[in-house]
Structure formats: structure tokens, C-alpha cells
Amino acid sequence: MIRHTCLLALVLAGPAVAADPDTVAASLRDRAMAGSGAYALVESLTTEIGPRLAGTPDEARARIWAVAKLKALGFKNVRVEPFDMPVWVRGIETAAVLGANAQPLAVTALGRSGATPANGLEADVVRFATYADLEAAPAGSLAGKIAFIDHKMLRTMDGSSYGAFGAARRSGPSLAASKGAAAVLIRSLGTGYHRHPHTGGTNWAAGQTPIAAAALSLNDSDQLNRLLAKGPVRLRLVLTPRLAGTAQSGNVVGEVVGTDPGAGAVVIGGHLDSWDHGTGAVDDGAGVAITVAAAKLIMDHAPKPRRTVRVVLWGAEEPGLYGAAAYAAANPPGSIALAAESDFGGGRVTTLKSRVAPEALPLVKRMQALLAPLGITPSSDNSASGGPDVGPLAAKGVGTLTLQQDGTDYFDLHHTPDDTLDKIDAKLLDQNVAAYAVTTWIAATSNVSFARAAAATQP
């Protein structure tokens, strides 16, 4: 009897009794805000590895870094899940106005751009103020021309302008090529006037031969507009990127193992690859650091959750979500309870949105209540994407959360040389970690199913 009482007392003092999930969540949140360790992770990645273009030895070094870091932090089942992908690498890239107003312009090739001849091409510029104007151009009308797609993107807190106007970069070059263009220049899909062109992926139609496609900085886009206002502009463009065959990339995985292996994992992560110009601090060292730090916090300061918390550091996101495709192909949706990616920089989380089964919405409301002390606004939006790399999982019905960040400044930096560690604020990362720790813990400790039955039947 005495013995029994003692055991009860031990239980009361131990984690099991402190394990009211909301109390634990609040404790994780407050610990994160007091210093989450996320900054040290992004500092280590961006300093020791620097840029890490998908499929290159730099990205391979980042996987080695990630495996070592996750093991050192105590994650279980740490592994690389490799996949093959086509590799594209940058070459020379210059542009110059010819004639009376001769001057260089700052350009950078878009991912998967074709090349000009090695000594460049010269052509006249035809401007399109919007993507719709390019769509309206008659077939063949761009023969021998450089199409300049000048579609402007405004600054928005949630990055919605990038989604809305991204076609200018993602499909503009292919569309211009289909109308005969010799090459394409786009106004950078970005918001910062610091004379950095913003790179980023572009897509070609099946069977289409890529033409040279580059971004101009905003400064240079305006300059080209002023020159075009004076008369015809002829440019010399040299772009020599190339496809470098097939190489291995991979997703790096580590787990905080839960008590119920059949309950499905809660997947959080960021992508490990970056474009080659910066050191990938906001895109997406921040996401890597935030999610690893959140899982580590649960590992160290919460009871073992029911569901496994799985960190997936995605490979080859930038050139076309190769890691996301490989992961979704290898993992049946039933094995994933919920997924969320942090891939919008290091700004403060402003809103929690979801895309889950209706019966899971009360749990989302509980998460939102726990996040209210961080100033995070609840949202009833239940159509959130969850982030680019969880898209293929979401398409199979896996529930997703979006911890929407303030990205007001994100597109000043995104895909430019200026994406470096100095743009990261440690305290803002801590707030992100707090939000991920709360949502991940609540999801991992619950019995609720997030899977969207209807979506699960979609292709």
C-alpha cells in the first residue's frame, strides 16, 4: 500500500502526469521563445556548406552535414533516401545593350534555361507588359527576337503575388519559344531593388528545345523600359548553362520515434538544396533549422508522442520538387498523418491555416488557441497548401498545415546572392520553432485523423 502510494507519487511527479498535451505544448512554446537553437543550425549550414545546388557535390555535402547534425542531436533512423535527377548548371551570363546607349545589364539564367551560342546572340527586344500580352502575341511573331516579359510583381505579406504572377517565369519562356523567340528576358520575379536578378526554375513543354531564358534585375528592367521608350533596343546576350547529366540527390530523414508505429508520422521539414547565388539562408536554411529545432524540442522536453515526428529535409526542391515526388512515390499516404513544410524564409508566423478532414478542425482550433500568445492569428482557411514539398502528399489526401509567415521582405532576397545569414533574425526563428513545436506536438500526441477522404481519391 505504501509502495503503491510511492509509485503513484512518482507517476504524478514524472512526465506522464505533466503530459496534458496542451500544458506540454505551452511549455514547448515558451521554451522555444526563450531560445530554440535554430539560428545555430542555419548558421552552421550556410557557413559550412554555403550554396547547395541540387544534384551537385555541394548538395551532397549538405546531406552529409544533415545526417551528422541529426545524429548528433539524437534523432533516430537517420538516413538519406536517394533519388536520381537531371542536373543543370550555370555558365557565363552577360547581357549588353548595343549601339548609342551601349551598357551592360545584370542578368542571370533561369533554371533549365537553354544556351545561346558560345559567343552569344544579338537580337532586337520586344516587350510584353504582362503575361497576357505575351499570350496574345500571334504565332511566329517573335521570330528572331528577344522577348522581354515585364510582368510586375508587387510586395505582399503572404507572397500571394508570387503565386499569382509566377507564370511569367515558370511558363513565359516556353510560351515565347513557341512563338519563335530567339531568347527570353523576364523582369525578375522579386521585389528588391538591389540589382540582383532573381533566378528560379522554368518549365518547357514536352519535346520543346529550351531557348536561352534569363532574369533581369528590377533596376535593369526599369532601365530597359527607359531605353525602349527612346527607340528600338538591340541586345547581345551570352548564356552558357548546360545540362550535366543525371546525378543523385536525396531526402534526409530523422525521427523522434512515437509509441504507435501504425499511427502515421507527422512530417515536418524544409528543403536542403538552394539556388547557387546565395547561401540559401532564407530559402531554405531557415526552414531546415526551424523544423529540426522544433522536433529536437519535442525530443528533449516532451513525453514520447504517440505518432512519430519525422523531419524530412527535402532534396532538389528548387529545380522541380524531385525530392517531393520521390518521397510521395515511396510513402503511402496512410503512413503520413499530417505534413507541413517551412519554406518561406525566417519571418514571423502570422497565421495557422490547414487542409485537413473536417473532423480534425477542432484540433486545429486547439492549436490556434495555443499559438494565440505568440500573436498568431487563427484562420478558418482549410485549403492551405502545406508547402511545396508536401504538395504531392496533399494531392493524395494527406492533411497539411501551413504556418503562414510574414514574407513581406522574402522576395527581396529569394533566389539572389543576397540570401545570406545576415538576413536571419534569431528571435523570429524562435517564434517559428515555438509554432512548429506546438502544432507538431499536438498533432503527434492526438488520435485525430487529418486525412482528407475525398482528396485521397484524387489522382
Add this chain to the structure above:
Amino acid sequence: MIRHTCLLALVLAGPAVAADPDTVAASLRDRAMAGSGAYALVESLTTEIGPRLAGTPDEARARIWAVAKLKALGFKNVRVEPFDMPVWVRGIETAAVLGANAQPLAVTALGRSGATPANGLEADVVRFATYADLEAAPAGSLAGKIAFIDHKMLRTMDGSSYGAFGAARRSGPSLAASKGAAAVLIRSLGTGYHRHPHTGGTNWAAGQTPIAAAALSLNDSDQLNRLLAKGPVRLRLVLTPRLAGTAQSGNVVGEVVGTDPGAGAVVIGGHLDSWDHGTGAVDDGAGVAITVAAAKLIMDHAPKPRRTVRVVLWGAEEPGLYGAAAYAAANPPGSIALAAESDFGGGRVTTLKSRVAPEALPLVKRMQALLAPLGITPSSDNSASGGPDVGPLAAKGVGTLTLQQDGTDYFDLHHTPDDTLDKIDAKLLDQNVAAYAVTTWIAATSNVSFARAAAATQP
């Protein structure tokens, strides 16, 4: 009698009677604030010419532009005053960390930098936190090393930090070379974290063979510090600038001719050349535009002044004040009544300072009173430089004014690719034009001598 009265009435209605100098000055000031036309000038120069490195065909095109523009605006005695100068041009410039943390660093050669071998040099980095630390390094101690001069420059409104710490760039490379360094990297003499290294001139001792000397962006300087904290850093540096012989540059001059040819000219201007990375909008398209617009305002909206207002658009300022030296050599100090250069960007004028004979200080006070409605603070500082290109005149005793601008953001842009038209605010230029119109008009219409007798005896 009637005839006489009519003449008197005409005189009363015309400029002669409105010609109380302070009333005219106030009118010029208010006209400028309503729209001075300066923005159109800097737009034209930076758009039509773009970068204009001293001694190159680009700077020659800028002179042609300036002559045409001054003539079109109605200036008299428009001319180029040519001089010869040694030309330095940029080549390839790359830097990369070698070994386990392999990654590129953003660098740009300093003006007059020597070259590495064509295939680059590899060497270990030795860091100096300050210029004084480099001074303290023993002779020969840098043999075979890359000296990294990490001297920090803080943001100041008046740019005083650039003057105070400029030795890191101006003489640091020479000093490191004298101690055996194979090459030099400096933390950019700038304040903007946008991953642009800041170029700028550096000086070599007589007889010294220049070594490769480049600036790192602030982002990359911090990165190099983090890497050095982990252990030794070895770099591969490729810099292939070269001296391209002697070429012609020139000062472009235009005048609003005064009534008294012997009274000495009031010289105002900016420098026409720029570094090669940006389009020279803040350095110094702004100064060109401000001073031309101010003189044009006097030409159009004031009675003919006693003294000639002479606009001098200086050539080859950046590589070493070649235009200033040529001008001072060709013009006896007695032919210049007063001189001022606008060469600190497009920010608001905050203060009027002088360096004039004591008997001219009451006139400076009158100028200050006329500038008070613009929010310009009077200063009793009578040791102002007047700007870099009027330095050789000041050294001969010519009086100078400094219309001190707010340069808080100037060193974010200075000598970088980001020095482009979008950084110019037309309304702030108007305020500068107002200040230059007032001070130039008051000086040109007065009998006061500004010459400093004591200084006139200096070498």
C-alpha cells in the same frame, strides 16, 4: 518726360527692380522646390550613358552627352578641357574558399589593383581586425599570405566614417604588400548588406608593384570571419585587371556669363565619371544634375549676376582626381571666386558649411538665413572641404562651400552595382537645387571676396 516715365515703369516692372539679391534668391529657392528639372538630367545621363569609367569610351560618350545637354540648356562657352590619364580596367574577378567548406565569395577588384596570375593564386588568409593591427604586423610576416583587412565602417549621416576609416582601402593594400602579402582582401568600405562588394581607388607607394587587391561584400566578410573562427582558411583568388595605357579624359565646362569678367567665377559641379558597376546615379549623376539645374535656374529666372556661374563637370574623379588636378593647374586661383562640388548622392541638404575668408562669413550667414525655410541648419564650421574635386583649388586659397547632405544611405550604394536611378528621389534633388541656386546666386551677385589669404600662400 512721358517717355522717361515709361522707361522708368519698364525698369520697375523688369528684373532690375526685382533684383534685390535676397528676394531673387528666395524666388529661385521656391521655384526649385516646385520642380527643378534635376531628375530628368540624372535620368538622361544614367539611362543614355550608363556606367562611365574614367578614360574609357563610356566616359567620352558622357562628355559628348554633357556638351550637348549644356548647349541645349543655353549655357555659354561650353567646352571640354581635356587631359591625359592612365586607364585601369577590370578583368575577371572570382574568389573561392577551398577545402571542406568550399564556396564562392563575392569580390571585386579595387581601382589600380594588380593582377593575380591568369589562373589565380591560392593562399592562406591572415585577418586584421583593424588597420592599426595591419600596421603592427612585422615586416615580412605576410609573405605568401592573403591579408584580410576587416576594418568596419559604421553608418553615419555625414559620411565621416568613410573619411576616418578609408585608409583600409586607400593604403591598406600598399601596406600589406610592403609586408610581403601575396594579395589583399578588404571588408568593403560600405554599409549595405546586399552582397555587393564596393570598389574604389587604392594607392601604391612610388616604385611599388601593385598586388591583387579586392573588396569582399559585407555579407562575405562576415562569412569569412565565421570560417576563420572554425580554423585556417585557404582561398583561390582570380583577379585580372590591367592598366590600359594613357587615354584622354576631360572636364566639361559651361557658363552663365556674369557682368564682370574680372570678378572671378563661382564654380559648381559634380563629376561626370563613375565606377563601372552601377550607372553612377548617386555617385555622381546626382551632383551633375543638381548643379546644372541650379545654374539653369539662375540663367532663366534671375538677373545676370556680376560673377560668372561656371558649371564644371569633372572628369576622372574616381581613379584619383585627375580632372581636379588638371583644372587647378590650368586656372589661377584668382580666377575662381568660390567653389563647391556636389558629390555625396541625392540626399537632402542638411547643413551649409564654408571655408572662406573671415570677411565673407556674414555673407554665408545670409545664405544660411535664406536656406532656413528648407530646414537647412546653419553651421559655423569654416573648415569645410567643398568636395573632392575642388580640393586642389581650396589648397590654393579658393573659398569653398559644402552643402552637406544626408548620406545615411549613401554608402549602401556607393561604388556598387546598386548605384542606379531608382535610388534617386526627385523631390530631394529639388531641395538640393534650391540650396545650390541660393548659395550660387548670392555668391555670384556679391562683391565679397571669399579667398583665404593665408591658404593662398600654401603650396
